[in-house]
Amino acid sequence: GQQVMQIPQYQHVQEGEDFTTYCNSSTTLSNIQWYKQRPGGHPVFLIQLVKSGEVKKQKRLTFQFGEAKKNSSLHITATQTTDVGTYFCAWGYTGKLIFGQGTTLQVKP
Amino acid sequence: DSGVTQTPKHLITATGQRVTLRCSPRSGDLSVYWYQQSLDQGLQFLIQYYNGEERAKGNILERFSAQQFPDLHSELNLSSLELGDSALYFCASSDGGQTGNTIYFGEGSWLTVV
Numbered sequence: 001g002q003q004v005m006q007i008p009q010y011q012h013v014q015e016g017e018d019f020t021t022y023c024n025s026s027t028t029l030s031n032i033q034w035y036k037q038r039p040g041g042h043p044v045f046l047i048q049l050v051k052s053g054e055v056k057k058q059k060r061l062t063f064q065f066g067e068a069k070k071n072s073s074l075h076i077t078a079t080q081t082t083d084v085g086t087y088f089c090a091w092g093y094t095g096k097l098i099f100g101q102g103t104t105l106q107v108k109p
Numbered sequence: 110d111s112g113v114t115q116t117p118k119h120l121i122t123a124t125g126q127r128v129t130l131r132c133s134p135r136s137g138d139l140s141v142y143w144y145q146q147s148l149d150q151g152l153q154f155l156i157q158y159y160n161g162e163e164r165a166k167g168n169i170l171e172r173f174s175a176q177q178f179p180d181l182h183s184e185l186n187l188s189s190l191e192l193g194d195s196a197l198y199f200c201a202s203s204d205g206g207q208t209g210n211t212i213y214f215g216e217g218s219w220l221t222v223v
Contacts, residue, residue, distance in 0.1 A: 001174050042111070045211045048209070101151045
């Protein structure tokens, strides 16, 4: 069956450092979405990637979809305390939208 | 504000009891999803409805059931509650029924079983 791993599970960074979270799949994904959940909040959609090798940017956030559409990453440049939260990748599988385990980012000011 | 409304926000109940969680999707959205979030299990997909019909089912326990009504609101019924059912239950909605659609989450219903 399909297996998707999201790593790392936790990341602590100093404010101003970069941060990256990865989702790696054992099978090809048709598309991948990224969500952010602030502490005490609900997941909020960030972006969807569909094309092989696609790269999208939102200010300090860069999202990539691998050439084989088996992996994706979210990179944050120069983290700020407002970036704190859990970042989830999500993908469609047998008609269901499945979420990765998430990467929880903590930023030390 | 995502436009998805969930009630109640918090609920404390005893083991063995039954509760109903309610969700109103965003205006115009036909799909409703239910997810369970606990500390050690992440976001677990429970079930999806599209325009009143069940569209996809996850690892939803037999003690749990859901439905979507003609006005498109949805209810998640949890019965014979156990301590392990304590979690944050999210409802989400989207305009379409495909997994490529963006889904919008409500603020969740915190369920504590004591």
